Amino acid sequence: MSAFRQWKGPLTEELVLRPGEFGLGQVPARLKPDATVNTICGFCSTGCGLKVHLRNGEAINLSPSVEYPVNLGMACPKGWEALAPLRAPDRAKTPLLRNPSGELKPVTWEAAVRVFAERFKGLQEQHGPDSVAWLGTGQITTEELAFLGALAKFGMGIRHGDGNTRQCMATAVTAYKESFGFDAPPYAYSDFEESDVLVLIGSNLCVAHPILWQRVLRNRHRPEIVVIDPRKTETAMAATRHYAIQPKSDLILLYGLANMLAASGWIERDYIARHTAGFEVFEEFITRFTPEEVSRATGLKIEQLWQLANLIHRGQRVSFWWTMGVNQGHEATRTAQAIINLALMTGNIGRPGTGANSITGQCNAMGSRLFSNTTNLLGGHDFENAAHREKVAGVLKIDPGKIPGQNSWPYDRIVQEIESGRIRGLWIVGTNPSHSWIDQSHFNRLMDKLDFLVVQDMFASSETARHASLVLPAAGWGEKEGTFINSERRLGEVKKVARAPGQALADFHIFQLLTRAWGCEELFSGWSSPEAVFQILKEVSRGQPCDFTGIPDYASLEAAGGIQWPFPERDRPGEWAADLAASSFGSPERRLFADGRFFHADGKARFVFEAPRSLPEAPDAEFPLLLLTGRGSAAQWHTGTRTEKSAVLRKLRSGAVYVEINPFDAKGLGIQPGSSVCVSSRRDSIQATAFVTSTVQRGQIFIPMHYAEVNRLTFPAFDPYSRQPAYKACAVSLKPAEA
């Protein structure tokens, strides 16, 4: 019969594999590269290295970099699909201006930047400098973030700007600043591998940061992995212990643990005395958090609390890790600091496998934190400090008077001032708040109230761009150069491997055009290319905890596989390569505070604490359930403007919004598995499909944040210190949807 069988032919040929060369294994023959280049992923803050397969200089495929110290040849689905969004048909290809009949119509760049300058200048002249503000991102390069912040504040005189990092990292920033004296996540990823006890708080690492979970699994010390999370998440399943506490009882739990540790003498009094300040008051404060009290609030048994305290006590190298479960709470900063306090009092900091470690969100959240010129003056400086303003002005060669002496309004205040009418013009860059901002319906009403809204983005189809008066088409990740800083403070360079569609321009180029159109180019004469700005930022960082003056240029970043800050210039120039050897992967040198010296003037870390407060919107008779939000799948990134462009990623997530509900609650409410339900809060109602599952506790429901509907429900509460929105908890009711 084999005579009648076609073993070869054009269809078979389509799937033939060939050796890829360039250190690659077998690759599809039709996608065999003629060169490869390493770059950094543009989704989350893990900052994985990706090897882009090139043909004629253009990306045709990619695979994770085997030799990059962060990810060791692995990537999550988003990284694998990083090129797909670039080819999306709905990329913004020309500037678009809303015409008098309300439609967005293509205009030339010339017209676009002219209108930008005219309208914003007009508003500022008529209503004062505070009438225009901007909202930025953690998704563009450090050089672009700095350009945006410098252009807006020093060039255009816009005083108020903030970024979407407010939605994810502001809490960690505030907590670290107050506790350590600088916004400095102290860890290296190798700490995941060195710990004997890992405590993950409000972090679904397996799904939110799969490559960091890979690092946990490389731990050879048979670690206890503790997950503190109301839900039985993928990470809770993979952990050795899961403590399913009541939502937002984390602060009480952490204070209670501190009390048990202190009362049992399981703390490092010597370390506390030498390297910290404020412990006595803290020790007195925590005595009220008795195990009975904590058990009542958290829903954990007293034995469980002692078990957890014991684990922390017995661990030789205990590391504490937190993500959005902590950062997005109504008392988030104090919760993060309660974690820091535990690490400090048990001496679990500055040694391999220890630390109070915030895992960042976006690919360049750290770049944004240090260089976006919003909350901090460039380089982690202080706007209110005259010496800092002098220093930065000196490096930039501008008049110090150009630098405002007061801080920006935070995001929620900017939103509030749009409502009050003080802000009339808004410039949104690389973020999608019409989907992601808390109490979204209210936000969107305000977008339509603005006199002039500029949206600068890869896609004119985003929820936010639909409200725009002017859309500036931006080139995306992969279509431009620059650097990102990841969660472990590692600077890495992104490469230009694809051509932007139509007239889309890199944000860097857009800022160059706007500088010219605004007429402030004399301030930015040195800002000619991303690498030129990199050199400027190096100088700005000099003497700061984030000093990276020792990195000569992009080429050395490439050669080193990324370099963590701090990396100050040594006495003998040209010695960077030797320093680099010490900075390479696996070296214990690259975590902070090994010497016990913190960034406060006295070198001591602070114990910061405050009495817990009840939920801003607790469930009641009318809205009896608590809505939790969070990441849905590793294939989804935030509002989906990019991940929804990949057909493969779309296969890996639910296409429509769903709500996870406990079987007991479902039964009580007459809700069938897979049926349509109506979820209501005091703000709005949405329809969703019921996923009846025991991974959520009774009285709680969970909806992934990637679906635009969710933030119509969320309650606009904010942490008072970080001003970060408390997405994680609001009161809702649930009923079967009307047929």
Next chain:
Amino acid sequence: MTASALNDTRTLIDELLAEQQRLTAVERFTARHEVSPLTRQRVYRDLLPAGGPREGEQYAFSVELDACSGCKACVTACHSLNGLDEEEAWRSVGLLHGIAGEHGFQQTVTTACHHCVDPACMNGCPVLAYEKDPRTGIVHHLDDQCIGCQYCILKCPYDVPKYSHKRGIVRKCDMCATRLAVDEPPACAQACPNGAIAITVVKQAAVIAATREGVFLPGTPDPAYTQPTTQYHSRRGLPHSLLSADAHVLRPSQAHPALVVMLGLTQLSVGAFCLERLLGLIFSTNLMMELSAFHSLVALVIGMLALGTSTLHLGRPLGAWRAIVGLRTSWLSREIMAFALFAGLATFQAALIWFSPQHAVESNWLGTAVAVSGLLGVFCSLMIYQDTRRPFWSGRRVGLKFFGTTFVLGAATVLFVTTLQGLLSPAVANHGAYEQLTSFLTLSLAGSSLVKLGMEALIFRHLREHDLSSLKQTALLMSGELVEITTARFLFGLVGSVLLPLAFLAQRPAPGPATLGVTAGIMLFTGLGELLERYLFFVAVVPTRMPGGFGS
């Protein structure tokens, strides 16, 4: 802004647009691209078996469920490293969930082709486009041999083969055989950050023994059927009560319109020929001689139309002739051969009737042969679906439907054609047995249809079941998302195949335009009813598959 500033802006714009299109990465950075082969080897060593399979052994995927945390990188790696279509991937990740003790429990499950010891896809393929490699045990698909009949998709209990519309063929996982040949793990195994997927060597006898015991994975179909080789390991243990996250999501299956038409019309044609033969035994030869020629022509034309339609179902119809090679294992091959024989014999008989009617009617053996070959074809059709082991397609259910349709549509057709002939030819209309003949046809049509509709309606019994069985899901689909079609099916059936025939019988009308109209109505409504029945046959069936994700 001054005019000169504007001009400057314009040149700057041009400059930046040009700059944006310049790709610089290659010249600047590609110097450093070689990786020490050792780096990869170290990573790969744990993912491959020490030696290849020996006699009675084969390669298999091994999955550490404790390490699978649901990141789904394996799916995207399969897609990218195999150069698959935009939405194509040969691996998927699903979710099992439930309760363990008093706590919630979930387990993500990565799955691809199980490279079964006894692959159903291969056994069903009419053109031998599957090959189980005798050395490695890998189930290969020969893309250029495939004719796109998609029967393997119905056959595989794990929903593995996937149809490519633009190519008209099926494609599936080959365990990255090219990679394995050079000691490189498959794309999925290379890409798992947790090292959850590896290649192992299994003894086929051990797989057969284990799968007979039902050992595979909770929430999946009976492994004894195909003996899947994937080894799922779980140290923490999986509660048996686990449900797939998509267990409650009811989705209609693919409709396969060409198959709906093909099955309906072949059965009509076979039914008409069989009735023709049957009526020849009961009624006067004289009358039947008058009728035969036209009956057989109509049946033949419709039969040919049916077979023609069936090729529309194929992705690559020009390769249909290859079906001859699959006779040994494939019911689809057998069906094609049986209907080819039926078509040949029926054509011969029709020709004989037209050219030598006397001879034709007397040669009973030919009519019998046509009828038998046709029934054989319908039986093969039945077996095609029965062989997929889907409960809604059990032999009993399919048999009732297919042979029921054969009779019902055959009767409706013969009734209509006879009435037409009665109108056209006084010799037919005035024949003494004519009224008996039409009465016989209408009565048997009404009776058989009533039985068939009743049996079909029995599916709704399963709505009362507590567990969400496959048949209950079918009943839910038919009474839920597909309720309009289900209602139409029963309405057409009741009106066209029961009420109208009974009315006809009560009236005993003489041949005339009104009578013709009624029988045309009977034929039309009965035909539509049966086609809708067949449409539901495809869309309301619930295929088995590996656990899926919620909503994905």
